[in-house]
Amino acid sequence: MNHYSYVSPAEAVRHIESHERVFIQAAAATPMPLIEALAQRASELEDVHTIHMHLEGKTFPLVEPEARHAFFPNAIFIGSSLRKAVAEGYAQYLPIFLSEVPNLFRNRIWPLDTAIVQVSPPDQHGYCSLGTSVDVSRAAVESAKKVIALVNPQVPRSHGDGIVHVQQFTAMSYVDRPLYEHELSRPTDVESAIGRNVAGLVEDGACIQMGIGGIPNAVLLYLENHRDLGVHTEMFSDGLLPLVHKGIITGKHKKIHPGKIVSSFAVGSRKLYDFIDDNPGVSMLDIGYVNDTAIIRQNPKVTAINSAIEVDLTGQICADSIGTRMYSGVGGQMDFIRGATLSQNGKAIIAIPSVTNRGESKIVPLLKQGAGVVTTRAHTRYIVTEYGVADLYGKNLAQRAKALIHIAHPDHQEALEEAAFDRLQQMRY
Incomplete structure (x- = not known):
């Protein structure tokens, strides 16, 4: 860890309020500790809409019975953890070409209050990387009023559009845990x-x-x-x-x-x-x-x-x-x-x-x-x-x-x- 100020995931997600629209980074970069902490606040929140690509993980805490009354996920691409929720009406699918998703955020067709992302540690100049998932996350970070970052030394520092300065973060939490992995299987x-x-x-x-x-x-x-x-x-x-x-x-x-x-x-x-x-x-x-x-x-x-x-x-x-x-x-x-x-x-x-x-x-x-x-x-x-x-x-x-x-x-x-x-x-x- 470095000299920056970090808070617990529970404290970081306290910046999210009822009736907000929240972006969650997805795929291998799914920030599960922050999602789990947000689910724990279900009794305090209502009508929080989330938007994301396919989220990795066997389950998605925000659609579990004890949390679903407070959160309503919107999936740009449905992963296995959300199929049942979409089928049962606890989440919705948002059909759109991936190329057009950034414009949802930048043009405020889907205005974002908060973006939750997982990033690499800051370098000597204070810059982090969105790592494995720049995709629609870059536009979300640019567009959201608040950005909550999960800093993880196991996130690779990728080159390109995913460089974000710590000054853009409303709160930072720190973990050291492996990213989601998908191993190659032998073809049939x-x-x-x-x-x-x-x-x-x-x-x-x-x-x-x-x-x-x-x-x-x-x-x-x-x-x-x-x-x-x-x-x-x-x-x-x-x-x-x-x-x-x-x-x-x-x-x-x-x-x-x-x-x-x-x-x-x-x-x-x-x-x-x-x-x-x-x-x-x-x-x-x-x-x-x-x-x-x-x-x-x-x-x-x-x-x-x-x-x-x-x-x-x-x-x-x-x-x-x-x-x-x-x-x-x-x-x-x-x-x-x-x-x-x-x-x-x-x-x-x-x-x-x-x-x-x-x-x-x-x-x-x-x-x-x-x-x-x-x-x-x-x-x-x-x-x-x-x-x-x-x-x-x-x-x-x-x-x-x-x-x-x-x-x-x-x-x-x-x-x-x-x-x-x-x-x-x-x-x-």
Whole structure:
């Protein structure tokens, strides 16, 4: 610890009053000690609205029975700790492109009274870093009337837009505890097959965007024979590190921030956080910039790899709900699909297993009733499963259906063909 004045989490959150709107930093930087302390004040507060991206942790204290009467969370992206609360009405989902969230705060469409963040310790000049989650947190810190900071020496000091001076903090609390970690798992056979098919679409010199999980990690495993890849992505995880260390990711062909990994937030292991720490090769920037289509498209060969819950036979993509039940969020999928499509020789890819864990086809005749269309059929380009690649660009509805059925699970192809005929009347190509 240094010479700055720190208070307990309980004392820090006493600055929050009833009827406030409170931003909470999310992902690996979720400031759980402050959230827990705030939940303890449930008997003193009422009508406190919170807003945040996906919060890590098995539970979210503000929606527990003893606290939910005082707090109402608003999720920009729904994590596992909030799905039940959203389904039961104790929290709400706020649909919005991630690129547009900073404007909610800066333009006071969602005015913030307080922002709660977790930061690295102040340097000799009094500057802290937002570490692994600059994303929408930068705009929240700029816009909030009060900022409560959880100072943690285990938060990496990232370069980019996340530098904040202690003078901006209303109160500071201190902890020394590990950030949330998400370890890489070995890809399944299906994920490996999808990864191989996606990697076949990635060209040397491409600028890639991908998220976290089995499929993105599998894709990265199959990129080890590629050359001079770049990275401009809203988030990244450990899967990139071997490609950096082997000299495959160089960023030499990027037009925007050449030579640098550009991202907005990161979730992974301690090894990943150590890689970010004081690394000038990694720029953690405001998500309003990182996800701006006008910025993304300036890099050549942008290859955006995203996922979906289901895809219908015309190419409509649902990625945020299972029928009417909200599951995740819009996120940055459309930001990057459009940015990649507009990039010179860019590719927008949706990578999915052919079936769900229950054996149901993820390529469907019709989206479930109430399902949200995150990516329209006009925006959709490549769909990839373990059975191959469907390129939908320039294809009519019947041709799209034929291409999608070809990469569906064989057990479902006959039913899909019958449904396609019924829907499209005749399958002339």
